[in-house]
Amino acid sequence: MNGPGQVSEAARRVGGLAVRFRAGDVLYRPGDAAKGWILVESGRVRVSLTADTGREVVLYRLNAGESCLLTTSALMTSEMMIAEAVAETDIEARLVPAVAFERLLGEDAGFRRAVLRNYAERVADLVVVIQDVMFHALPQRLARLLRAKAKGRRVEATHQAIAGELGSAREVVTRALQRFEREGLIRVERGQVEIVDEAALARIAQ
Amino acid sequence: MNGPGQVSEAARRVGGLAVRFRAGDVLYRPGDAAKGWILVESGRVRVSLTADTGREVVLYRLNAGESCLLTTSALMTSEMMIAEAVAETDIEARLVPAVAFERLLGEDAGFRRAVLRNYAERVADLVVVIQDVMFHALPQRLARLLRAKAKGRRVEATHQAIAGELGSAREVVTRALQRFEREGLIRVERGQVEIVDEAALARIAQ
DNA sequence: GCGCCTTTCGTGACGATGTCACAGACGCGG
């Protein structure tokens, strides 16, 4: 395999430290210093921004074989982290010291390509977030999120969690969901949403 | 010198094509394909997102020695450009084919470091934009912008231009400026703003 | 099964912001 495996193998070869986290653990929070280059080997990490008011927005997620754009950015600029990363599942990761990371970048073309391509995708994620929060109406974004998070026709998420994904407020999400429900698109229950009219949702999501 | 000069020299060495733009020229627009890796050698470029409604937000600017994050991201993912880049001044730049760029990254450690550090800064710019539009009130951002753009105590910009910087709407900027004027912080004239109470502005900007 | 506590959700009121539709003001070229 030429993806996660290769990158992971390179990280191990160069002396990367194996680290583990449990679901719910905070990998880093605003104000922390970047400890090194970090590669997720299994599990999923959510990276988000939080305002002092408590409002939150998810920037991107990291899956196996991926590495955190903002950690590396902080590492390179010697700035502190401004975002927060939380383990959504149990995590196995590898932490590579900055100098070893730089060496790998120089010596291993495959590693370099994989890492840069991964960052390019995360950068695109960030731009999509900006476009979304600035240019797209909430119902549209909500519809898209529901479709994306649906397992079958069920979405397991509290209104608060949905608001966090979208960078909105819980009350606003509650009202938008009520509206969808009145219009017969969904059915709302505590902690979950059932999709009733998938086609209509798709239309709203564009 | 170890900054722009070195990077620029490397780009030339590897066969980068010299290109020029006049102030106001569009370097690329949404839907374009990335033509290669591009380095600004002199002048300033503004990179922004535009909605179909005409609303705009400035993502970052490129100065001499810097390279466009989004172009490189598009290059790596083979996606089309989603943003727009406009020359704010006359520009000299160097366009390096993708393969030559990749080769340079592998062979020249100084080049690699400079480029990656530059991208790390642009990434930080993007995150700041997200934080700003989501978490900070308009008066605060406006005050910050006025201070940043002031030459002496004068800011040359139309309300429309200011709105574009902030990702807001012209009318909203007009009203915010009126309010600042009523409170004696600034004086507004056609196409420019004079700062009267710099200290108060600084306080509002935090 | 019954209280109690925590989490989740519902709702009204209000301010800030974006949008729309115009109207007025300014300045430059002819």
Place this chain on the structure above:
DNA sequence: CCGCGTCTGTGACATCGTCACGAAAGGCGC
């Protein structure tokens, strides 16, 4: 000095975020 394009001013309105509550649903201990 007349037009016309650019820039600015303004009112009306919808959406969204915030605040301040209160109600409902689950879980837990007993």
